[in-house]
Amino acid sequence: MSTSDQPRHHRPTRNRPPLPRPPNPSRPAVAPRSKVSKRVLLRVASVACGIQFGWALQLSLLTPYVQELGIPHAWASVIWLCGPLSGLFVQPLVGHSSDRCKSKYGRRRPFIVAGAVAIAISVLIIGHAADIGWAFGDREGRIKPRAIVAFVLGFWILDVANNMTQGPCRALLADLTENDNRRTRVANGYFSLFMAVGNILGYATGSYNGWYKVFPFTKTVACNVECANLKSAFYIDVVFIAITTILSISAAHEVPLGAQASDAHGQSSGTDEAFLTEILGTFKYFPGSVWIILLVTALTWIGWFPFILFDTDWMGREIYGGEPNQGASYSAGVSMGALGLMLNSVFLGITSVLMEKLCRKWGAGFIWGISNIIMAICFLAMIATSFVAYHIGYIGHEQPPAGIVIAAVLIFTILGIPLAITYSVPYALISIRIESLGLGQGLSLGVLNLAIVIPQVIVSVGSGPWDQLFGGGNSPALAVGAAAGFIGGIVAILAIPRTRIQKPIPLP
Template sequence: METGGNGPPKPIWNIVMVSAIAAGIQFGWALQLSLLTPYVQTLGVPHVWAAFIWLCGPISGLLVQPIVGYFSDHCTSRIGRRRPFIAAGACLVAMAVFFVGFAKDIGHRAGDSLDNPTKPRAVAVFVTGFWILDVANNMLQGPCRAFLADLSGSDHKRMRIANGWFSFFMAIGNVLGYAAGSYSNLYKLLPFTTTTACDVYCANLKTCFIIDIVFLLSVTITAITTVKETPLKSNGSLDEGEGGSSEPFIGEIVTAFKTLKKPMWILLLVTCLNWIAWFPFLLYDTDWVGVEVFGGKVNGSSREQKLYDDGVRAGALGLMINSIVLAFMSLGLEPVSRLIGGVKNLWGVVNFILAAGLAGTVWITKVAEAWRAKQGPQILTSPPTNVKSFALAVFGLLGIPLSVSFFSFFPLPPIKRKEKTY
């Protein structure tokens, strides 16, 4: 995606307004990560198959963002290159979360039995909405970041400030989303969400997604109506002379890979391994707390289901703590990196922190299992305070490497300066 330009940078308030869209995007992502893995299991999808539904994230990111980026770069709409895609993405998100949140109700009206633990029609609606949601999120994020680069002009410092604000609002959205997901009585704000097919847990999820729709559309409409964009002329040039490469984006990717040097290949490999490590935690974190830490089961006895729900909410609280740490780290990455000798050192250190945090989840699981074995199989109760505290501490600790993972391009400038090319 072509970003930036030769024009002067726009005022900071423009950057802040566009960055605020990230809060709306991440509010929905937070709900996805904290609530949907447990929720899909209540529809009858086995635990081992839940991960396959999440494949849409990396697949849509791989396919949708380059395609959207290409058409956004060449969009000649009179309202600009980025705003049409941002508006379309927000509308798609609203439609998708409606399908996800109301999957049980739609499935029940379509013929799903309340007595059958497997609800195939609800699963079909959920998966359709879920995949649309991932596509829409990717459709939103790429043009938003490109819009920030356009607003920053050729000022690299302004671009770093823009990315800082974007990451900060991502953290704000995370905090709000995880806070909403951890509150068990949110459905009382919208009593109509409780139906024959939808219990309290489901009603809470529906209420969260309705709030998400209102929040995302509000920040998106505010940003695209108050921040003006220079349109692209039909001949491919900007009105203010901000040109970009006319080479097709596939050609740009091929050219970039041909010129990559060894340090960049190593960086890309470590980034790949970094996200391989992140995804299991991001997908199963609340489920891990519900099953492994609290000892609950999705389809167990009423007491086991209660423990599982308590664990999921505790996990959502942990994710909120994670996001608070991420928010503070996002605004302090540059001074911290200078303090420890540069962004490359920072990136290396946080990868070791990530490894330590993930290893901590294994230790906490073993401690919780040992405590339950000591209590006996007949006693089903929440884990002791120290176990829950350690679990929440791991969530908070992992906020440090996650903030840097969102800024994984930071190590690139030193390598570029050293080798003069990517």
């Protein structure tokens, strides 16, 4: 275990009162560390596979889909505002509530189940948006307003549900590892690994164009082939999220939080302090190391979010030269983009398996910084590929050359390495360092989520008009992402110290 990864207890100075100790009921609610095996951690983390399956479909197919419903490219990013906005409020609130939940089924599991049910409902609404719009009066035309309303409603529910599920699941893993540095990194590595598996399955599902033949009833007068494929993929998602949720919640043995558990830690069970006052009040007590993690997280997600918004759209528009609802080129590009994201997830999974060894050898901050620099280089490579594709002159006349397609898919694939770091290292670092504040793990991860969603709000509002200002492509937003990722990488390398290696504690 490395020394600088130890929780840093913040000592009061003469000019600052001692740190308050907010209620932290995390430890009495789980089994003792000696009883938590790697198998249990794996099963608990498996719900990430089901969640990410749906996310993969969402990330690869929904930006093209909203444009097929008639929303212009410049406004497509605004639709994604629901994710950051829901995360801004939902995840901290759910984390805070799960820290204090006294359900007989445990603190985290009720939220995981409720979130999984909401995910299933939301994807069914999204998949049937065109049919709902038709039922309420939409007919043939470029813009389908009623379908757009149904889509946005389902999309907002989906993002709220994702935040409701992921936060408590990560908090449950932190509970089970009891903030042991190495075990926390291992548990978050498992979570990242299952995210990779879910991505692979989801992107593979999204890249297949024949689901409407497997589920022929999905193709209707309102729902064309592309819509039927999306609808079918979401049916599969509902089954998958049900299976992984059952695996996860049946593995964790939470002890219900009661007055006795709280009293054992000298805490009152009747904490009714206002949520927003509590979370905002803790910010002024954060040590410098926590602020550095939050800063690097924010810069990292300013980098990632333009790619997440426009990855398959970039492939369809700038590599294949197509437009939504105009010929087959755009759809072919979206399918190829989904294939590239599937390969991205393979690298994500491999990196997740190696995560603990990499962090022990070079330090979590150094690994995080290098991964951000790799991300920035890949975004610059995407811009260069777009430039070359435009000047070759094939766009609008023929399919892209094999070399251009291979280069684009290779960039998508390599990006799986920094994505694995982003999905794992910040969560492990914040879980370890913020423990000295006495916060529950649910609220702690909600605080980290603020550093993720605030940049996403900025990118969602600004990337579409910013791209439109420079000609309507995706390169301007990618350029901003590359700059932010590079700066975040330098800050992580310089400000999060490399750690001295010690003999790791063996897992049971």
